[in-house]
Amino acid sequence: MNGVMEEKTNKKVNQGSAKPEVNKEGIKKEKANNIIEVSDLNLWYGSDQALYEVSMDVPEKQVTAIIGPSGCGKSTFLKTLNRMVEMVPIVKTSGSIKYRDQEIFSNKYKEEYLRTKVGMVFQKPNPFPKSVYDNVAYGPRIHGIKKKEVLDQIVEKSLKGAAIWDELKDRLNENAYGLSGGQQQRVCIARALAVEPDVILMDEPTSALDPISTAKVEELVQELKEKYSIIIVTHNMQQAARISDKTAFFLNGELIEFADTDDLFQNPHDKRTEDYITGRFG
Amino acid sequence: MLGQNEQNIKKRMEGRVAINKILMVLFGLATAVGLVFLVLLFYRVLTQGIGYLSLDYILNFPAPYPEEAGIYAGLIGSVFLMIIVAIVSVIIGVSTAIYLEEYAPKNKFTEFIRVNIQNLAGVPSIVFGLLGLTFFVYMFNFGYTLIAGGLTMALLILPVIVVAAQEAVRSVPAEIKEASYGMGASKWQTIARVILPAAIPGILTGAIIALSRAIGETAPLIIVGAATAIYTLPESLLAKYTAMPIQIYNWTGRPQEEWQYVAGAGIIVLLAVLLIMNSIAVLIRNKFQRRL
Numbered sequence: 078m079n080g081v082m083e084e085k086t087n088k089k090v091n092q093g094s095a096k097p098e099v100n101k102e103g104i105k106k107e108k109a110n111n112i113i114e115v116s117d118l119n120l121w122y123g124s125d126q127a128l129y130e131v132s133m134d135v136p137e138k139q140v141t142a143i144i145g146p147s148g149c150g151k152s153t154f155l156k157t158l159n160r161m162v163e164m165v166p167i168v169k170t171s172g173s174i175k176y177r178d179q180e181i182f183s184n185k186y187k188e189e190y191l192r193t194k195v196g197m198v199f200q201k202p203n204p205f206p207k208s209v210y211d212n213v214a215y216g217p218r219i220h221g222i223k224k225k226e227v228l229d230q231i232v233e234k235s236l237k238g239a240a241i242w243d244e245l246k247d248r249l250n251e252n253a254y255g256l257s258g259g260q261q262q263r264v265c266i267a268r269a270l271a272v273e274p275d276v277i278l279m280d281e282p283t284s285a286l287d288p289i290s291t292a293k294v295e296e297l298v299q300e301l302k303e304k305y306s307i308i309i310v311t312h313n314m315q316q317a318a319r320i321s322d323k324t325a326f327f328l329n330g331e332l333i334e335f336a337d338t339d340d341l342f343q344n345p346h347d348k349r350t351e352d353y354i355t356g357r358f359g
Numbered sequence: 360m361l362g363q364n365e366q367n368i369k370k371r372m373e374g375r376v377a378i379n380k381i382l383m384v385l386f387g388l389a390t391a392v393g394l395v396f397l398v399l400l401f402y403r404v405l406t407q408g409i410g411y412l413s414l415d416y417i418l419n420f421p422a423p424y425p426e427e428a429g430i431y432a433g434l435i436g437s438v439f440l441m442i443i444v445a446i447v448s449v450i451i452g453v454s455t456a457i458y459l460e461e462y463a464p465k466n467k468f469t470e471f472i473r474v475n476i477q478n479l480a481g482v483p484s485i486v487f488g489l490l491g492l493t494f495f496v497y498m499f500n501f502g503y504t505l506i507a508g509g510l511t512m513a514l515l516i517l518p519v520i521v522v523a524a525q526e527a528v529r530s531v532p533a534e535i536k537e538a539s540y541g542m543g544a545s546k547w548q549t550i551a552r553v554i555l556p557a558a559i560p561g562i563l564t565g566a567i568i569a570l571s572r573a574i575g576e577t578a579p580l581i582i583v584g585a586a587t588a589i590y591t592l593p594e595s596l597l598a599k600y601t602a603m604p605i606q607i608y609n610w611t612g613r614p615q616e617e618w619q620y621v622a623g624a625g626i627i628v629l630l631a632v633l634l635i636m637n638s639i640a641v642l643i644r645n646k647f648q649r650r651l
């Protein structure tokens with residue numbers, strides 16, 4: 078469904094004369110590593126500023142962790158990336174966020190389209206009060222897929238992708254509310270996968286789960302990064318260290334430090350980062 | 360020290376237990392008062408009306424003699440009225456609720472409208488009768504017809520339905536709405552596929568309770584000209600009609616004692632219809648709740 082749009086943009090590029098095309102391709106290749114580029118992002122809830130001049134490039138097909146004390150703006154930042162934050166009517170933003178080189182704040186950019194590309198998994202498992210099957214088929218259905226065989230395939234593939242197919246393949250018609258919290262969360266991940274996004278935003282996806290379910294989700298994140306770019310908010314620094322490639326440390330709405338995870342945890346450049354990861358505050 | 364404290368606690372505990380017992384008795388008495396009057400009402404209605412209640416009574420048109428009179432015209436008239444009322448008020452009411460809860464900007468004006476819809480739910484029904492007379496009977500020139508009566512009753516219960524539907528829509532958890540928007544669903548898709556299915560039990564329960572209020576209403580129907588004695592069923596929306604409460608009211612107004620019994624039988628039929636409607640409401644609620 079989204080392939081159509083991409084094809085169109087590709088065609089436009091190809092229509093140009095040969096030389097600029099090469100140039101553009103060249104630029105594209107250089108940037109191909111960053112799927113989302115945030116620059117000078119400010120965000121206000123009414124008159125309270127929650128994000129200050131955040132600039133950050135999110136690498137493609139890697140896991141980016143966001144850490145920081147409570148209230149520092151992690152969820153706000155995450156929800157800005159798929160423009161869910163705008164559901165709060167008083168929100169104002171400035172700055173720029175580019176997804177695959179396109180400005181998502183531009184008037185022409187449809188937030189519905191963005192959200193098919195940048196999916197989200199929430200802190201608390203939030204399945205619909207429907208069957209497992211209908212939960213996972215929800216996304217494809219709203220985007221116009223009606224054929225039973227196609228939906229069947231997508232549901233199976235997504236549940237497999239979320240490592241829960243074997244557990245649930247005989248319970249597809251059961252209400253998702255009857256599942257355990259960990260199972261619900263993985264169904265929610267499958268539901269997000271079914272839309273075939275590029276990026277998956279996860280806001281503390283394991284904070285409501287027991288250690289075993291947490292381990293399963295962490296393992297899953299490792300598998301998912303083969304195909305998806307993942308941004309995950311976590312309060313658990315061990316978790317960030319275990320599963321992420323890059324880590325961003327936020328404090329009071331500012332991005333203090335953003336580096337390879339090993340670097341950030343082993344030799345933080347900023348005193349505040351060091352204090353936080355060594356547990357001196359927060 | 361400790362022992363003393365425990366004694367004090369025990370003493371105070373005894374006091375609280377006693378108060379609890381007294382209140383329990385008082386609340387029980389209050390319930391009993393209501394129950395006694397309900398039983399008296401049923402007793403009176405049943406003893407007065409049961410003698411005249413028969414299949415003939417249900418299938419007969421009104422007649423000059425009590426023995427031949429029946430509630431058929433009223434029963435069918437009320438059913439037709441309720442169909443019009445249900446269709447009109449549920450469609451407009453649910454749409455209003457969705458607009459107010461999901462689309463309208465959250466500002467003072469919306470809040471003002473919301474409060475005033477709640478106020479409208481408390482306006483006496485006779486006022487709605489006058490409104491219907493002005494608009495539907497005269498201005499739209501419907502005359503004393505089924506559609507004029509139906510639309511008037513629809514207006515009467517509209518505020519109740521809006522408020523019930525608003526509450527049902529509002530009680531849909533924000534988390535599952537976010538889940539839908541997060542997958543790129545539009546507002547309408549989210550409303551149609553997530554919000555309404557979750558809100559339907561509440562909406563239907565509210566609608567049926569509002570309808571059972573409407574089916575017993577007499578005053579507004581008298582004003583918009585429901586007929587008291589007709590010998591045909593309404594054949595179109597622009598036909599004359601009558602309704603059960605109108606017939607009952609008419610019969611109770613007659614001097615001969617027999618007519619009181621005829622009216623009593625009518626009340627039994629009316630109560631039976633009410634009971635059926637409320638049972639449906641309960642059934643719907645249980646069915647949907649089990650599914651959730």
Ligand SMILES: Nc1ncnc2c1ncn2[C@@H]1O[C@H](COP(=O)(O)OP(=O)(O)OP(=O)(O)O)[C@@H](O)[C@H]1O
Binds near residue numbers: 122151153154
């Ligand atoms: N809907 C809202 N309306 C007004 N202010 C908000 C809203 N949501 C968040 N905020 C404010 O924005 C700031 C950042 O909140 P945010 O939820 O992004 O923090 P967080 O880092 O995710 O915290 P936590 O770790 O507790 O989840 C806080 O000061 C919070 O009070």
Ligand SMILES: [Mg+2]
Binds near residue numbers: 151152153280
């Ligand atoms: Mg948060």
